[in-house]
Amino acid sequence: MVHCLSIQDDSFDERLGIRSGKCWEVAQSFVMAAKDPNVTLVEGVWTRPDELNEGQQPAPHTWAMVDGYRIDLVGEFYCWRADCEWLYEPLAEYTYADLSKLFGMGPDEDGLVPEGFDISTYLWEQNGGWESLPEHLTKDIPYTRMPNGLYGTPEEHAADDKQSKERDEYENNIVFKPAVDRLIARYTRLAEVAGRGMSFHAHRSAGRDRRGKEETMKRPTDKEIYLRELREREAILNSKTGELISQVIDKIYSTHKDTTKIMLKTHLGNSFQTIMTWDRHADGGYARYTYINKNAREELQKLRNSQNVYTIAYVINDEDEHELVFEPES
Numbered sequence: 001m002v003h004c005l006s007i008q009d010d011s012f013d014e015r016l017g018i019r020s021g022k023c024w025e026v027a028q029s030f031v032m033a034a035k036d037p038n039v040t041l042v043e044g045v046w047t048r049p050d051e052l053n054e055g056q057q058p059a060p061h062t063w064a065m066v067d068g069y070r071i072d073l074v075g076e077f078y079c080w081r082a083d084c085e086w087l088y089e090p091l092a093e094y095t096y097a098d099l100s101k102l103f104g105m106g107p108d109e110d111g112l113v114p115e116g117f118d119i120s121t122y123l124w125e126q127n128g129g130w131e132s133l134p135e136h137l138t139k140d141i142p143y144t145r146m147p148n149g150l151y152g153t154p155e156e157h158a159a160d161d162k163q164s165k166e167r168d169e170y171e172n173n174i175v176f177k178p179a180v181d182r183l184i185a186r187y188t189r190l191a192e193v194a195g196r197g198m199s200f201h202a203h204r205s206a207g208r209d210r211r212g213k214e215e216t217m218k219r220p221t222d223k224e225i226y227l228r229e230l231r232e233r234e235a236i237l238n239s240k241t242g243e244l245i246s247q248v249i250d251k252i253y254s255t256h257k258d259t260t261k262i263m264l265k266t267h268l269g270n271s272f273q274t275i276m277t278w279d280r281h282a283d284g285g286y287a288r289y290t291y292i293n294k295n296a297r298e299e300l301q302k303l304r305n306s307q308n309v310y311t312i313a314y315v316i317n318d319e320d321e322h323e324l325v326f327e328p329e330s
Contacts, residue, residue, distance in 0.1 A: 023074045024118055027062040030073065032099055040065045041099060043120045044090040045179045046075075049187070050279075050290075052087065058183050060118055060176050065093070081318055082263045082277045085290055089183035091176055092120050121175045129171070137167040233292050241297040244328055245289075248312060249278050251326060256316050265313040266299055268321050272313065275299050 018026060031041045042065055045058035052058070063072035075086060102119065121129075130138065141160040143151040152160075236242050245264070252262055264275040275296050280287040293299060303310045310326045 018073050018077045020074060020077065023062050023072075026073050027064050028099060028103075030064045030071070031094075031096055032103070034064075034066075035096055037095060037097075038067050039096065041094040041119070042070075042090045043092050043094070043118050044088060045176050045183060046086050046088045047183070048083075048085055049087060050085075052184070052187055058087070058089065058176075058180050060172055061088075062118060063088070082274050082291065082315075087183060087187060089179045089186070091179040094119055118175075121171050124171070124175050129174070133167065133170065137163060137170060139163075232294050233289070236292050236294070236296055237289065239297070241300060244300060244310075245276055245292075245296070247328055248310075248314075248324065248326055252314055252316075252322075252324060259316050261317050263315040263318075265315065266303060268313045268323065273299050275312075 027041055031039055041062060043060070043062045046061040047056065047058035061072075061074075063070055063075065065071065070088065072088075078084070078086070098119075102122075141156060141163060143156050144153055145151050146153070237245075248264065249262060253259065256262075260280045262278040264277075265272040266275065273293065273295075274291065275293050276289055277291040278287060279290050300310065300312075303312055305311075308327060310324075310328070312324045312326060313321065314324060315321050
């Protein structure tokens with residue numbers, strides 16, 4: 001998928017695509033292209049439930065909101081690679097008018113050029129945050145003029161990169177801390193209510209202020225959504241479909257002993273349906289199903305021939321594609 005050039009100046013010689021690590025540019029481009037007051041930019045944090053369970057901090061992230069619904073194109077890119085389980089927490093919301101002013105879409109065209117930065121940290125710096133940073137994070141790194149006319153030795157560039165990384169981490173721990181604390185508190189509270197250590201499926205925000213009949217409908221809570229998905233997953237795993245999936249995973253794992261991730265698909269190539277995803281924990285002590293298609297039974301039946309033999313596509317560690325011709329044990 002290719003994005004618009006709405007916030008890029010003439011110095012860019014290629015279009016901005018949907019890619020990991022480019023959430024700021026992608027979401028900002030989306031909002032600037034829409035030019036709609038009902039399409040806003042949200043900055044906050046996100047994380048995988050497993051990472052939160054392991055004590056890792058949620059990372060800064062940005063996405064769009066359209067009529068109250070979260071639209072995260074980078075998140076969809078990850079989900080296309082079967083990495084769909086994310087938790088979100090917003091920090092701040094910005095309108096098209098806010099972005100137009102910031103990126104120089106006004107009469108003077110004197111705004112900033114987007115270079116992959118978050119607006120929240122920029123505004124924090126402009127409002128006195130920069131002056132509060134430790135001196136070693138703001139001091140200019142001196143560059144030596146080289147014989148070829150360029151500036152900076154490899155050591156000087158490395159020192160500059162190190163300073164930038166440390167400054168980003170320092171600022172993130174200040175600017176995004178409220179969102180991080182809220183996400184951890186909400187996740188902990190849900191885990192206590194559910195009474196289990198299992199991860200939660202990230203789900204799309206139910207949105208804000210619906211019109212018509214939707215205004216009178218009761219939206220499900222986080223707990224209700226989690227418990228419903230948990231019941232659906234356990235029902236599949238405890239059924240004949242679950243037994244079939246377990247046999248397939250055992251067969252694949254016996255062939256690929258060093259794998260940490262297996263994704264079952266309906267067929268190779270594009271336009272496939274993901275049936276389920278299996279992950280082994282980093283310490284190798286256990287593995288679990290992180291995603292199961294609620295229509296897994298129907299999808300598997302499409303792959304079965306009249307002799308009760310299944311032809312199932314699978315992906316190992318997000319890289320190699322294979323096909324398994326499999327006859328279940330009776």
